[in-house]
Amino acid sequence: MTSAVITGMGIVSPYGFGVEAFRRGLHLGRSAVGPIQSFDVSTSPTQVAAEVPIKEITTSWMQESLSQFSGTFSLPTQSIPEGVWRDRKVGFALLAAAEAWSNAGYRSPDPSGSLSLALGLEQALLEDFAPHFDGAINWESAFNSAEPGIRFRSSADLAAKWVNRLLKLEGPSMVHLSACAAGTLAIGHAASLIERGATELVITGGADSMVNPLGLGGMSRLGAPSPRNCAEACRPFDLRRDGLAMGEGAAVFVVESHQRALKRGAPILAEIAGWGSTQDGYRITAPRPDGSMAARAMTLAMEKAGIAPQDLDYINAHGTGTPLNDPAECEAIHRALGEVAPRVPVSSIKGAVGHLMAAAGAIEAAACLIAIEDQIIPGTTNLQSQDPRIPLKVIGPEPEPATIGHVLSNSFGFGGQNATIVLRKVP
Amino acid sequence: MTRRPAPTPIAIGAAAVVCPFGLEWRGLFQAMSAGPSRFGPLPLPPPFHQIEAAAIDDGLLAQSPVHRRELKKMSRSAHLAAIVTHRVLGDLDPQVSPASMGFFLGVGASGATIGELTAMLEASIDAHQFSLKSFGKQGLLACNPLFAFQLMNNFTLCHSAIRHEITGPNAALFSRGGGTVSALIEALYALRNGDCQSALAGGADSACHPVTLCELSREGFIEGGLRPGEGGALLSLHAQPSGGLASIVDASLYPSPTHRWGEIMEQIKRDHLRRVDALVLAPWGAPSRVSLRSVCADYFPNTPLFDLSLHLGEALAATPALAWAVGLDYLQTHRSASTTLVLSLGPDGDLGAVSLRKEREA
Numbered sequence A: 001m002t003s004a005v006i007t008g009m010g011i012v013s014p015y016g017f018g019v020e021a022f023r024r025g026l027h028l029g030r031s032a033v034g035p036i037q038s039f040d041v042s043t044s045p046t047q048v049a050a051e052v053p054i055k056e057i058t059t060s061w062m063q064e065s066l067s068q069f070s071g072t073f074s075l076p077t078q079s080i081p082e083g084v085w086r087d088r089k090v091g092f093a094l095l096a097a098a099e100a101w102s103n104a105g106y107r108s109p110d111p112s113g114s115l116s117l118a119l120g121l122e123q124a125l126l127e128d129f130a131p132h133f134d135g136a137i138n139w140e141s142a143f144n145s146a147e148p149g150i151r152f153r154s155s156a157d158l159a160a161k162w163v164n165r166l167l168k169l170e171g172p173s174m175v176h177l178s179a180c181a182a183g184t185l186a187i188g189h190a191a192s193l194i195e196r197g198a199t200e201l202v203i204t205g206g207a208d209s210m211v212n213p214l215g216l217g218g219m220s221r222l223g224a225p226s227p228r229n230c231a232e233a234c235r236p237f238d239l240r241r242d243g244l245a246m247g248e249g250a251a252v253f254v255v256e257s258h259q260r261a262l263k264r265g266a267p268i269l270a271e272i273a274g275w276g277s278t279q280d281g282y283r284i285t286a287p288r289p290d291g292s293m294a295a296r297a298m299t300l301a302m303e304k305a306g307i308a309p310q311d312l313d314y315i316n317a318h319g320t321g322t323p324l325n326d327p328a329e330c331e332a333i334h335r336a337l338g339e340v341a342p343r344v345p346v347s348s349i350k351g352a353v354g355h356l357m358a359a360a361g362a363i364e365a366a367a368c369l370i371a372i373e374d375q376i377i378p379g380t381t382n383l384q385s386q387d388p389r390i391p392l393k394v395i396g397p398e399p400e401p402a403t404i405g406h407v408l409s410n411s412f413g414f415g416g417q418n419a420t421i422v423l424r425k426v427p
Numbered sequence B: 001m002t003r004r005p006a007p008t009p010i011a012i013g014a015a016a017v018v019c020p021f022g023l024e025w026r027g028l029f030q031a032m033s034a035g036p037s038r039f040g041p042l043p044l045p046p047p048f049h050q051i052e053a054a055a056i057d058d059g060l061l062a063q064s065p066v067h068r069r070e071l072k073k074m075s076r077s078a079h080l081a082a083i084v085t086h087r088v089l090g091d092l093d094p095q096v097s098p099a100s101m102g103f104f105l106g107v108g109a110s111g112a113t114i115g116e117l118t119a120m121l122e123a124s125i126d127a128h129q130f131s132l133k134s135f136g137k138q139g140l141l142a143c144n145p146l147f148a149f150q151l152m153n154n155f156t157l158c159h160s161a162i163r164h165e166i167t168g169p170n171a172a173l174f175s176r177g178g179g180t181v182s183a184l185i186e187a188l189y190a191l192r193n194g195d196c197q198s199a200l201a202g203g204a205d206s207a208c209h210p211v212t213l214c215e216l217s218r219e220g221f222i223e224g225g226l227r228p229g230e231g232g233a234l235l236s237l238h239a240q241p242s243g244g245l246a247s248i249v250d251a252s253l254y255p256s257p258t259h260r261w262g263e264i265m266e267q268i269k270r271d272h273l274r275r276v277d278a279l280v281l282a283p284w285g286a287p288s289r290v291s292l293r294s295v296c297a298d299y300f301p302n303t304p305l306f307d308l309s310l311h312l313g314e315a316l317a318a319t320p321a322l323a324w325a326v327g328l329d330y331l332q333t334h335r336s337a338s339t340t341l342v343l344s345l346g347p348d349g350d351l352g353a354v355s356l357r358k359e360r361e362a
Helices: A019-028 A059-066 A088-103 A126-132 A139-144 A158-167 A179-195 A213-222 A258-263 A292-305 A325-343 A357-374 B028-034 B076-090 B114-122 B132-142 B147-151 B155-164 B179-192 B210-218 B257-271 B286-299 B308-312 B316-333
Strands: A004-013 A114-119 A173-176 A201-209 A248-257 A270-279 A314-316 A345-347 A406-412 A417-424 B010-018 B102-106 B170-174 B198-206 B230-238 B246-254 B278-283 B305-307 B339-345 B351-358
Touching: A004 A019, A004 A088, A004 A179, A004 A201, A004 A258, A004 A357, A019 A357, A059 A088, A088 A114, A088 A158, A088 A201, A088 A248, A114 A158, A114 A179, A114 A357, A126 A139, A126 B114, A139 B210, A158 A173, A158 A201, A173 A179, A173 B179, A179 A201, A179 A248, A179 A270, A179 A357, A179 A406, A179 A417, A201 A357, A213 B132, A213 B147, A248 A258, A248 A357, A270 A292, A270 A357, A270 B170, A292 A325, A292 A406, A292 A417, A314 A357, A325 A406, A357 A406, A357 A417, B010 B076, B010 B179, B010 B316, B028 B305, B028 B308, B028 B316, B076 B155, B076 B198, B076 B230, B102 B155, B102 B179, B102 B316, B114 B132, B114 B147, B155 B170, B170 B179, B179 B198, B179 B230, B179 B246, B179 B316, B179 B351, B198 B316, B230 B316, B246 B257, B246 B316, B257 B286, B257 B351, B278 B286, B278 B308, B278 B316, B286 B305, B286 B339, B305 B308, B308 B316, B316 B339, B316 B351
Parallel strands: A114 A173, A114 A201, A314 A345, A314 A406, B102 B170, B102 B198, B278 B305, B278 B339
Antiparallel strands: A004 A248, A004 A270, A173 B170, A201 A248, A270 A417, A406 A417, B010 B230, B010 B246, B198 B230, B246 B351, B339 B351
16 A cells, blocks of 8 residues: 655735745744735625735737746647636636646656645636526527637536646546535545555645635635725634634646655655545534534544654644634544643644635645744734633744644535544654 | 446336436337327416426326425426435435435536516616615525525535435535536446445436526537436436346437437447347437437448437437436347446536446346
8 A cells, every 4th residue: 555645736815926925924923814805895895815916817928828837738728618717716727737747847748647635616607697687587589699619617526627738648537526525525535545555646635715796705604704904804713702704826747656755856845644534414504512523624634644643743723713613622632632632832823814714724734744844833813812612732923843744634624524633744 | 438347237226217207217209109199388477388398297296205395495307306316216226325325426517496587676676777785785685594494516426415314424425417427437436446435426417497498508418409307216226237127328428419329439449248138328408419310320330229308308418328217228128138238428528438238137
C-alpha cells in the first residue's frame, strides 16, 4: 500500500492570485472581507464578502495569466463557450490548477492523471431569464433563443471539464458536490485513489464562488451570513460571532504516490496521512449539537493516519463563525481528542478569507500546507473575545510560530456531511 | 486506466426504484420489455409538451413517504432519492442498522421548483430587465426562505440521510454518465476496506426540469433524439461475499473509451466476468447508443442485450443505477442466467461497467 503526497499547490484567494499572495495574507492575518465589487448589492441584506480581486474575467486575461506558468498549456480559445467566465469558479479553478501543475515540477502533460475536484453550485444566471419573462417565463422563446454556450445555469462540472482540457488529463474525472465538505472529501478521495492503486496521479482540490446574486441571496435568506457589513463580519469562536462571511476562490493540488514523487525528485509538501467522512443525519438547518458524528470523522482520520490525539500539532477548524457551528465543532474536538483537546492549537481562517463553500476545505488544506512549510499557525482573524463556552486553545488574530508535524483539518457541510483530513510533514 | 484491487464480491441485500414504470424493481425487466411504452408528451407548458419523455406520473409520487412540508425544501431529484431510500431501507434485514451505513449517490444538477424561480423573477424584473436592486429588495423575499436547500446538489443525498439518520461515510458525485458509477465504486471500496459494513449506492435525477431541458437542447441532445426521463434507484450493499439477492463482482469506470474500446473490453472480460449471460445497456443519447451497441456486437456476440434508455429515456444520474436494478431483476427472473453486465456510457465518453452475479454462482 502506497501513501499519497502533495507535490504541487495552486491558489486563487481573496488575497490575490498565487500561493505567495495567500501566504503573505495569512501571515499578516488581515481580513480580505470588504464591500462587494463584482455586482450591485446596494439593496442586498449582505453587502460584504471576501472576493477574489478581479471584477470580470475575460479570455485574453485568462490566456495572459496562464502564460506565466511553465509546464501548462494554452487554452483552446476557439472552443471556449460564450460566457463561460460568467461562472467565476471556472477561471479560478484553471489558474489554481495551472499553478499547482507548474509548482509540482511538471513540464509536459501526463494523460494518466485523474481528477477529483470539489465544485460548488452551478451558477444561476438570473439575468438571462429577463428577456423571456412577462409575468411568467416564456419557455418557448427561452428554449428557442439564440444559443450562447452558457445560459440560465452553468453546468455543474464546467470547471472540471476545463481543468481536464488544460492539463490534458485522461483519467477518470470525479466532481464532488457536497457543499462545504466537498473540498476535504475530494482531497481524501484523491489520497484513497492513490492508496488503493487506482492511479498514481490525481489533481484535486476545489473551486467555488457563491458571490453572485442568487448564491449570496440564497445564503442571506437562510440567515447564514453575519448581518455586519464590515471587514470584521466573520468572527470564529468569538463571543460576538453572528454568522459567516462569503468568500470565493480555488485551491488545487497535485497528489501522487510517494514512490512516484521520490522517483521524479518532486517537491513534497506533505503526506495526506488520513481522512474520514460521516454524516450528521440530523437536521438540514443545524449541525448535530453534540458533535458526535463530526468527532467520528476526526477519529477515523486520525486512525487512518496512525496517530493519537496527542500527536496533533494544529487543528484547522471548520470555524464558520456561526452561532451553531462553533460550539458543535468544539464538542466534536473534545469528543475526538479527549483530555488532549484543550491543549491542541486551533484556528479558523474564515474570518480572513471568508467561507469558500465547496472550496473551503481546499483553501484550508492549503493553509495547513503553508503552516507545515513555514512552521507558523495561521491566526483566527477577528477573534477578540473567545466564547467561554468554547474551551479550546484558539489561536488569536496573530499567527503563531510552532513545531508542526501533524495537522488536522475539518469541513462540515450544509446538509450534515462531515469530512476530515490529516496532513503529515514529510521529513 | 484504472487498476483496481482484486475484487471481493459484495452482496446486494435489497434494491429500490422509482421510475415511470412504478416502484417495483422486481418485474421491471419484463414490464419494460413487454409492457406499454411510458413515453408521452411532457406535462409542461409549450414548447416542452412537444418533447417525448418518460416522466413519472404524479399519482405515483402521491404515494411518497415524504410529507408535503418537507417537499418545500426538496428538489424533485431529492424527492426521488427520498422515495427509494425509504423503500430500500424498508426491505433491509432488520439486523442491519441504517445508522452506520455508508451512502454514496450520483447526483445531478440543481433543480429548484419553477414556482420559486418565477416568484423571484417576477419581483426582480422590470421591463424585461433584471434589476439587482429589485432582486435585493423584493426578489429574495418572494421565495421560500429555505429555497437554497432545493438548489444544493448534495441535498439529493442529505435529505434522505437526515430522514433516516444515516451517518456513515458518504459522497455525492457528479459527472455526465460517470458520477453514479463512481458512487458505486466508492461504496464498494468503503465496504472492502472496512469503512462500513453496509452501504447504499445509486442515483436520482430528473431530465424533465425546464432549465435542464434548455441545456440538453442547446447541446443538441434533444434534437439528436434523446428522450428525457427521470427516476431513482438504490442498492443496499453488504460486506459479505455471499447471501443477499445477488452480488456485485466489480464496478469500474473507463474514461474516453472511443479510441481504446478493444483494450477496455478485454479488461472488462478479464476483471469482471468470463461469461456474460445478459447485457444491460444504458447509453446517454443516440451517439452513445450506436457506439455501445457496436462494441457489444463485437465483443459479446449472441449475448442477449437490453437497452434501458430505449424504455426509460435518459434519467441522467439515475440511469446507471436503474440499469443495475434491471440487471438484478434479470438475474432473479431468468433461472438460466447467472451473470449480467451493465454498461453505461455518458456523452463525455465515460464508460461504466458493473457486473452482477447470482448468489448460487458466487
